Amino acid sequence: MMFRPIFFNVEVCNGCNTCVDLCPVDVLAPNLEKGKPPIVAYPDECSYDGSCWIHCPLSDKGAIKVVTPLPMRVAILRGNR
Amino acid sequence: MNSDSEVIPIETDVLVIGGGLAGCMAGIKASEYGVKVTIAEKANTLTSGCAGTGIDHTWAYIPPIHEKMGWCIEDLMEDHIQGIAHGFINKELLYLVASENYERVLDLEKFGVNFRFDDSKVPGKFRIVPQFHSVPSSFNFDGRPIKVKLTKEAERRGVNIINRVMITDLLSTDGHVSGALGVGTRDGKFYSFKSKAVVLCTGRVNRLSRIVSGVWGNHRLPVYETGDGRTMALRAGVPIINTEFFSPALFMIGNYEISFGVPRAEVQPAGSITGPNGEIIVPRTYFYDWENLGKEKWTSEVRRKWMAQRRADRPPYPEMYKQGKGPFYLDLTGGTEEEIKYAEWSVSNEGDGFRFLDYLKNQEKFDFRKDKIELLPNSREMAGTAASGLAVNKDLETELKGLFAAGDEVGGLPWQASSGAFTMGWHAGEMAAKQTREQKGFLPVGEEKLASLRELCADMLSSKEGLHWGEVELAVQNIVDYYAGDVRAEEMLKRGIERLDDIKGNISFRAENTHELVRCLEVRSVIDNAVMVMRTSLERKESREVPFKFYRADFPEQDDENWLSFLALKLEEGAFKFSKIPIK
Amino acid sequence: MFRPVVFNEEVCNGCNTCVDICPMDILAPNPEKGKPPIVMYPEECWYGGGCWARCPLRDEGAIQIITPLPMRVSILRGDR
Numbered sequence: 001m002m003f004r005p006i007f008f009n010v011e012v013c014n015g016c017n018t019c020v021d022l023c024p025v026d027v028l029a030p031n032l033e034k035g036k037p038p039i040v041a042y043p044d045e046c047s048y049d050g051s052c053w054i055h056c057p058l059s060d061k062g063a064i065k066v067v068t069p070l071p072m073r074v075a076i077l078r079g080n081r
Numbered sequence: 082m083n084s085d086s087e088v089i090p091i092e093t094d095v096l097v098i099g100g101g102l103a104g105c106m107a108g109i110k111a112s113e114y115g116v117k118v119t120i121a122e123k124a125n126t127l128t129s130g131c132a133g134t135g136i137d138h139t140w141a142y143i144p145p146i147h148e149k150m151g152w153c154i155e156d157l158m159e160d161h162i163q164g165i166a167h168g169f170i171n172k173e174l175l176y177l178v179a180s181e182n183y184e185r186v187l188d189l190e191k192f193g194v195n196f197r198f199d200d201s202k203v204p205g206k207f208r209i210v211p212q213f214h215s216v217p218s219s220f221n222f223d224g225r226p227i228k229v230k231l232t233k234e235a236e237r238r239g240v241n242i243i244n245r246v247m248i249t250d251l252l253s254t255d256g257h258v259s260g261a262l263g264v265g266t267r268d269g270k271f272y273s274f275k276s277k278a279v280v281l282c283t284g285r286v287n288r289l290s291r292i293v294s295g296v297w298g299n300h301r302l303p304v305y306e307t308g309d310g311r312t313m314a315l316r317a318g319v320p321i322i323n324t325e326f327f328s329p330a331l332f333m334i335g336n337y338e339i340s341f342g343v344p345r346a347e348v349q350p351a352g353s354i355t356g357p358n359g360e361i362i363v364p365r366t367y368f369y370d371w372e373n374l375g376k377e378k379w380t381s382e383v384r385r386k387w388m389a390q391r392r393a394d395r396p397p398y399p400e401m402y403k404q405g406k407g408p409f410y411l412d413l414t415g416g417t418e419e420e421i422k423y424a425e426w427s428v429s430n431e432g433d434g435f436r437f438l439d440y441l442k443n444q445e446k447f448d449f450r451k452d453k454i455e456l457l458p459n460s461r462e463m464a465g466t467a468a469s470g471l472a473v474n475k476d477l478e479t480e481l482k483g484l485f486a487a488g489d490e491v492g493g494l495p496w497q498a499s500s501g502a503f504t505m506g507w508h509a510g511e512m513a514a515k516q517t518r519e520q521k522g523f524l525p526v527g528e529e530k531l532a533s534l535r536e537l538c539a540d541m542l543s544s545k546e547g548l549h550w551g552e553v554e555l556a557v558q559n560i561v562d563y564y565a566g567d568v569r570a571e572e573m574l575k576r577g578i579e580r581l582d583d584i585k586g587n588i589s590f591r592a593e594n595t596h597e598l599v600r601c602l603e604v605r606s607v608i609d610n611a612v613m614v615m616r617t618s619l620e621r622k623e624s625r626e627v628p629f630k631f632y633r634a635d636f637p638e639q640d641d642e643n644w645l646s647f648l649a650l651k652l653e654e655g656a657f658k659f660s661k662i663p664i665k
Numbered sequence: 666m667f668r669p670v671v672f673n674e675e676v677c678n679g680c681n682t683c684v685d686i687c688p689m690d691i692l693a694p695n696p697e698k699g700k701p702p703i704v705m706y707p708e709e710c711w712y713g714g715g716c717w718a719r720c721p722l723r724d725e726g727a728i729q730i731i732t733p734l735p736m737r738v739s740i741l742r743g744d745r
Contacts, residue, residue: 003296024124024133025298025305026245026266026596042596047298047305048337050436051128054225068440072296072337077410079451548734551666555735580739588734 003069005046008037012063019052019064028052037063048072086538088271088531093119093241094517095510096261096276098248098310101130102499103488104282105231106185106506107513109192111280112238114514119241121248121263121274123599124305126232130284131303131489132499135225137430139499140218141182146204150375152216154180159381160214161496167627168645169468171493172665173475178497178504185503186220192234195223202371211366212348213496215384217374219348221423225430246272247599248309249534251279251317251484252526258483259524261313262534264602269595273531275523278513281471281486282506283310286610288603289327290461291558294336297551300460301338305603310490312609314471319479320649322492322662323469324610325617326629328461329567332398334411335457339437341428342411343456349424351416354456357408362395365415368423398456410453421449461562464629465495472649472662477509483516485509493647495628540589541601547591550600554607556584561611565618570634574619581612617650620659667733669710670717672701677727683716692716701727712736 006028015035020028027042040046048068056064095111097104100122108120122129142154157179162170190196197206212219235242248263258279263272286308287300298304311321333340342352344363353365395401398409413424428434441447447454463469470492477485487505494501541547564577585608590601618631623640625631646661670683670692679699684692691706704710712730720728 005298022125022128024129024303026124026599044297045600047300047303048296048436049128049134049303049433050439051134053439054134054435055128066436066440068337068444069296071294072299074334074337074441074445074447075408075455075457076445076447077408077453077455079414079448079453549666549668552734556733556737559735576739584734 003043003046004040005043005048005067005069006040006052007065007067009062009064010037012058012061013037014058014063016057018055018057022051022055024049024051086270086535088273089265090273090275091119091243092275092523093117094276095119095278095280095513096121096274097280097282097510098261098313099123099130099282099284099488099490100126100232100242100244101282101284101488102132102136102227102231102502103284103490103506103509104130104280105228105235106503107280107282107485107487107510108235108240108242109231109238110507110510111514112235112240114511114518116514116517117241118239118510118514119243119274119276120235121246121261121272122242122244123247123266123309125244126235126242127228129228129303130306132224132227132432132502133303134436135430135432135434136227136499137221137224137427137434138212139182139186139220139222139503140213141186141220141500142179142216142218143183143205143207146207146209147216149204156381157214157216157218160216160218160384164215164381164385165213165628166495169625169628169664170495171647174473174491174494174505175497177475177508178494178500181504181508182500185507188507189227189230189503193230194227196220203369204371209369210348210350211369215381217369221427221430223430225435243272247602248272248313249602250530251313251481252530253317253481253484254524254526256482257524258317258481259526262531264534264538264599265595266599267595269598271531271535273526275526277517277520277523278483278485280506280509280513281310281314281484281490282488282509283308284489285463285466286311286607287462288554288607289463289558289561289611289614291555291562293330293458293460294338296336299336299338300462301333301340302462307603307606308610309603309606310486311470311613312606314479314481314484314486315609315613315650315652317481317484318652319481319484320472320651320660321470321613322472322647322649323617324613324650325621325648326464326468326631327561327565327614327618328464328630329399330458330461332409332456333459334454335459337437337440338459339431339433341431341434342413342424349413349420349427351413351420351424353412353415355410355412355453356406362401362409368420399458409456411456412453413449414451414453416449424449466498467491467494467501468496468629472647476512477505478512483513485513538598541592541598542594544589544591547589550590550592550597550604553584553588553590553601554604557581557604557608557611560584561614565611565614567630568632568634569618571619574615577615578612578619581608581615584608585612613650616657617648617659620650621648667707667710668704668731669707669712669733670704671729671731673726673729674701676722676725677701678722680721682719682721683728686715686719688713688715
């Protein structure tokens, strides 16, 4: 398991599990402890569509973050070159 | 889940398999006929399919706009037939799509999807941009919430949506579809459907080829679309067409695989392609000048000549790469502020686009006004949306009575994308519902397929020596990439088929839990689809550069006399049979 | 996803020779003395076979290396 695609902020996330319900690749699982953020059960199967983050009711408060792994990042030619 | 797992029996008049754009439209329309409608979805219809996180474009013939400007629907058809499909298309189905999608746009508006903008100069306040055709046919719209809107509309109409069920088998009795079987992706139960009609809407097949970046989920298309419908239909004896068209890799934005901005393709105005020293490789596009638009000025023929000239001005990217002409950049730095804002708005509505923009701006601190983004070879994919898929008649029914298909599940319609999903979904839903009203009861279904499925799943879950699904998938991708590569030949294809058959016959899967079981079943679909790619490639004894870049080293010439046809593959008593469907 | 190294618990005596010599350092001793090692990083196996070659109970079948499917050779059988 090499990537960490999803980060939850435990202070903001309230464990509503909306992200778990919607994930199209089903990589999230509810935390056994109620009110705590979900577990990323299959981090290497994330499809980076962002459904979890888009539909998170607390996404504006930073409850969840999706991080693009390095091999997937774009190649940018900066304008100040 | 174990060998005693519960079976949930469900009876429904119309069963829609797959809850993407096409499936939701099918379910919504079918609900108007007073019949019981169920959508079975592998993930969750709120976020599933190619438009799971949005879509920003669709195309149609728009009578209130186009008639006034002098364009008729035949002009749009001709654009698509010649300019996009190079003649390789089912014209009857194209007419359905081109003529009905404007009506579907109006329906989508009723469902809460916004197409109108106060600052628009276009009649009707639509946002219409140059994209596929000479006729100005392409809408940009607020498509990000489309799956939420469609799900809500379906639920409002009483459609029964069952999420987290992967359908694995079609059931048929006396030449008529009678239901389907599936596996609960979380509850591990078996789902046994009895239905009078089935609409298959499972989209395309992905994961046939190695993911270029090495990040498994990083593909332009959803990785959970694994051609489940095609393999089910194949095993039910239904012909599948055009499966040989598994094309060479496209140069698009990479290594994050997403499509936007590329001139003439996934267009936003201002996007040009430039080389290492800012030299223009493909010039940018512009918003339409609506005051000066009309058929006399910009005919299909004029546009086709213009497109051909631009293609002649530069070789394909792989060729330029070999000449050392790269790197290649998508460049919006010449755009006005209005154009950049527009580009960001439309990308934020495109599938995966909202999250991609968040990454681009917050993680990469990218600025469209100053920075350029490189085009790189993407992972290979089955060509042209609904180019390959099930053979259907004008009512979208297959040879198996009561089995309909819609969207990317259907074959013979290159690059109809969302237009095809909306129109075909609607039409198939209507046809299926009408047909079920004529049926009195449910056909009986036998127990053998359920027993087989139960045994297969139990074997996978109890296996000690079996292989992880990822291991099998990698091996299959290695085989597909080598033997069904950019250039194919008889002995190579035969060898590829042999190696795939060897995996099918000798390898068993091992699943630790229901999640892994579903992945194993997906890889099984991928293998069946890989076999279809190879077998049909072997059968097509010609090369055809456009539209799908199909090359046979042993038959390097195009042969329209013998091969201007769709090639249909069918399983008959365990043997593959081929037939040609001439293109009229 | 791969299971490159498989131990036979009835034969292996937990001597941990394989752990000591693995150049990729993917094995770890079992917390329980006398039990086979744990394969900590199966994806990092390089199939060198040192663990198997130097296992004192190799002939008795204590350890087995399994080549993953995507790595297997493509064979044309002589009886075709």
